[in-house]
Amino acid sequence: MASSDTAGNEIALERQNAVLARPMTEMRQLANAVRALAIDGVEAAKSGHPGMPMGMADVATVLWTKFMKFDAADPHWPDRDRFILSAGHGSMLLYALLHLTGYEGMSIDDLRQFRQLGARAAGHPERIEHPAIEMTTGPLGQGISTATGFALAERMLAARFGKGMVDHRTWVIASDGDMMEGVSHEACAIAGHLGLNKLTVFYDDNEISIDGGTDISMTDDVLKRFAGYGWATRRIDGHDPEQIESAIRFALRSRKPTLIACRTIIGFGAPKKAGTPATHGSPLGADEAAAAKALLGWTAPPFTVPDDILAPWRGAGARSAGAHRAWAKRHAASNQRAAFDAALAGDLPPDYTTAMAALREKIAAEKPNIATRQASQMALDAVVPVVPEMVGGSADLTPSNNTFVKSMGVFTAKDHSGRYIHFGVREHGMGTTLNGLALHGGLIPYGGTFFIFSDYCRPAIRLAALMRIRSIFVLTHDSIGLGEDGPTHQPVEHLASFRAMPNVLVLRPGDAMETAECWDIALKHKDGPVLLVLSRQAMPTLPRDHGAENLSARGGYVVAPAEGPRRATILATGSEVALALKAREMLAAEGIAVAVASVPSFELLDRQDPGYRTEVLGEAPRVGVEAAVGFGWERLLGADGTFIGMHGFGASAPYQKLFQHFGITAEAIVAAVKAKL
Numbered sequence: 001m002a003s004s005d006t007a008g009n010e011i012a013l014e015r016q017n018a019v020l021a022r023p024m025t026e027m028r029q030l031a032n033a034v035r036a037l038a039i040d041g042v043e044a045a046k047s048g049h050p051g052m053p054m055g056m057a058d059v060a061t062v063l064w065t066k067f068m069k070f071d072a073a074d075p076h077w078p079d080r081d082r083f084i085l086s087a088g089h090g091s092m093l094l095y096a097l098l099h100l101t102g103y104e105g106m107s108i109d110d111l112r113q114f115r116q117l118g119a120r121a122a123g124h125p126e127r128i129e130h131p132a133i134e135m136t137t138g139p140l141g142q143g144i145s146t147a148t149g150f151a152l153a154e155r156m157l158a159a160r161f162g163k164g165m166v167d168h169r170t171w172v173i174a175s176d177g178d179m180m181e182g183v184s185h186e187a188c189a190i191a192g193h194l195g196l197n198k199l200t201v202f203y204d205d206n207e208i209s210i211d212g213g214t215d216i217s218m219t220d221d222v223l224k225r226f227a228g229y230g231w232a233t234r235r236i237d238g239h240d241p242e243q244i245e246s247a248i249r250f251a252l253r254s255r256k257p258t259l260i261a262c263r264t265i266i267g268f269g270a271p272k273k274a275g276t277p278a279t280h281g282s283p284l285g286a287d288e289a290a291a292a293k294a295l296l297g298w299t300a301p302p303f304t305v306p307d308d309i310l311a312p313w314r315g316a317g318a319r320s321a322g323a324h325r326a327w328a329k330r331h332a333a334s335n336q337r338a339a340f341d342a343a344l345a346g347d348l349p350p351d352y353t354t355a356m357a358a359l360r361e362k363i364a365a366e367k368p369n370i371a372t373r374q375a376s377q378m379a380l381d382a383v384v385p386v387v388p389e390m391v392g393g394s395a396d397l398t399p400s401n402n403t404f405v406k407s408m409g410v411f412t413a414k415d416h417s418g419r420y421i422h423f424g425v426r427e428h429g430m431g432t433t434l435n436g437l438a439l440h441g442g443l444i445p446y447g448g449t450f451f452i453f454s455d456y457c458r459p460a461i462r463l464a465a466l467m468r469i470r471s472i473f474v475l476t477h478d479s480i481g482l483g484e485d486g487p488t489h490q491p492v493e494h495l496a497s498f499r500a501m502p503n504v505l506v507l508r509p510g511d512a513m514e515t516a517e518c519w520d521i522a523l524k525h526k527d528g529p530v531l532l533v534l535s536r537q538a539m540p541t542l543p544r545d546h547g548a549e550n551l552s553a554r555g556g557y558v559v560a561p562a563e564g565p566r567r568a569t570i571l572a573t574g575s576e577v578a579l580a581l582k583a584r585e586m587l588a589a590e591g592i593a594v595a596v597a598s599v600p601s602f603e604l605l606d607r608q609d610p611g612y613r614t615e616v617l618g619e620a621p622r623v624g625v626e627a628a629v630g631f632g633w634e635r636l637l638g639a640d641g642t643f644i645g646m647h648g649f650g651a652s653a654p655y656q657k658l659f660q661h662f663g664i665t666a667e668a669i670v671a672a673v674k675a676k677l
């Protein structure tokens with residue numbers, strides 16, 4: 001802990017006394033209700049983080065009672081302002097605000113259940129627990145960075161549907177930890193570059209994190225840093241309602257995103273512990289809790305908000321009901337109403353079905369020998385023009401990821417009509433922005449990078465999975481098949497690691513038709529992120545049924561049956577399906593009949609009934625082939641299966657040489673099958 005702690009604490013207590021010496025106002029009373037509930041929730045749970053809610057109560061109260069546009073009666077109102085508690089450890093702040101403003105589903109009993117099994121008031125805010133929790137937060141940096149996507153979504157939809165339908169703001173509370181996390185640098189740079197002026201971040205500049213004063217690890221000038229990104233900045237006393245108000249008015253007028261650094265005292269009100277890390281993540285304790293309430297002038301019993309304080313809070317919850325009604329009238333009268341509702345529902349338009357069918361016919365007729373990343377481009381060229389909700393981008397790899405469709409146009413600070421985003425070399429910021437776009441509603445976002453750099457955006461993918469949202473990741477250059485760029489660029493463990501992540505759909509198509517099918521699956525998958533894992537190198541069209549059925553949607557299927565009783569099954573994904581087919585021919589020449597199954601998705605195959613699975617996997621010995629590590633393949637191969645793939649990192653060479661070098665060849669498959677007979 002920092003040696004300066006005791007001195008820091010004394011200074012904080014002096015400041016605290018100076019604030020408390022000011023005459024009591026209704027605004028402070030309202031803020032004290034937040035503080036009291038935060039104290040009570042954490043004391044009851046005997047765990048949690050009281051410091052941040054107590055410190056930021058004044059800022060949050062001014063924002064929620066005077067400025068933020070929301071209607072507690074309808075958390076789904078599409079034109080509501082979005083509020084994101086990036087410092088998710090301060091969850092009691094959000095729960096208290098939801099309760100006080102009168103949202104259904106956040107009663108005093110819910111607050112009493114804080115942090116208990118099944119409680120809506122979970123340890124950190126979880127999107128699936130309450131509709132007014134815009135996103136799940138807790139991993140520092142994610143909230144502030146996802147906010148870029150929320151704010152971008154608002155601009156994109158306003159450009160499409162007009163100000164009468166879409167005109168709202170994104171508000172964030174972020175902490176020191178949020179500022180220290182790298183992803184905030186990436187995403188806030190994107191927000192500044194794109195001039196997302198309706199985004200406002202309140203930085204809880206309390207100079208405290210867990211290990212002590214922030215001076216032990218942080219000398220960044222946060223305001224200068226944000227000014228450098230193209231943000232407007234202000235520094236205020238976070239306990240002075242007038243300064244808070246004036247800073248918010250400044251943000252409302254700003255042509256840039258705005259950072260308001262709020263100097264606050266963590267644990268504000270606690271007579272001994274205020275201003276110290278002790279209030280960050282532990283209950284105050286009965287004595288300090290009682291003393292804090294006394295110091296704040298709060299006399300109500302625990303979990304009780306006096307009527308004269310609850311009434312103005314409930315008034316705040318209904319403050320925008322008139323604006324909501326006016327919006328509903330405009331919405332009802334709009335000739336774009338049907339399109340708007342369909343976009344918000346996330347449904348694909350009827351033209352989509354036609355476009356996808358035409359794409360299938362084209363592939364069936366042309367049987368192109370192309371890389372799946374190119375097949376992905378074909379799919380995007382076909383569907384993007386008829387699905388106006390689709391917005392996409394790449395982390396500076398557009399020509400490699402094949403993610404741009406000409407008719408999209410590029411979104412820039414000056415032109416909001418574009419649907420393509422140049423994220424720059426910022427994979428993590430891209431991931432969080434995609435998540436924000438998906439969370440906002442009305443858009444179907446995708447973003448591209450090399451599969452290897454999924455590592456650089458993994459926390460965003462994990463949060464998308466946890467939140468079950470529709471972010472699509474286009475991940476090209478999927479194996480040693482990328483060749484000369486070598487092992488730094490060659491994923492080996494990534495398929496296994498994402499297959500291990502709950503709620504993620506990993507799709508690795510093996511030809512152009514499967515790629516079209518995987519896009520179809522991705523676009524229809526509404527409840528979790530999808531990873532499209534695509535090759536750099538070309539591969540032949542598979543000799544399969546090219547009818548209307550999406551075979552990939554079953555996760556796996558028999559591409560080529562055994563001619564005769566099945567002696568073995570070769571299972572493969574992506575570029576390795578072609579190798580498996582070659583091995584099948586070689587074996588057939590020797591009179592050994594084997595089936596080849598393509599398995600574009602382990603997860604989808606897993607969901608099929610046992611009868612179908614047996615049809616695909618067969619009862620004969622199994623050989624699995626994938627240019628990646630075999631971890632997890634035992635689920636398909638069983639204890640007796642043989643896996644042919646990678647057993648370590650790759651190398652730099654032309655890719656044909658690499659497949660030879662690492663023994664991922666038709667000959668090796670033939671030998672493995674024979675060894676089983």
Ligand SMILES: Cc1ncc(C[n+]2csc(CCOP(=O)(O)OP(=O)(O)O)c2C)c(N)n1
Nearest residue numbers: 052138139140175176177178208209210280
């Ligand atoms: C990515 C990530 N790393 C670490 C943590 C654990 N953690 C929770 S809060 C916190 C820092 C607390 O400091 P600050 O962000 O300033 O919050 P305050 O104590 O001021 O409320 C840390 C390291 C986390 N939640 N997320």
Ligand SMILES: [Mg+2]
Nearest residue numbers: 176206208209
């Ligand atoms: Mg802090």
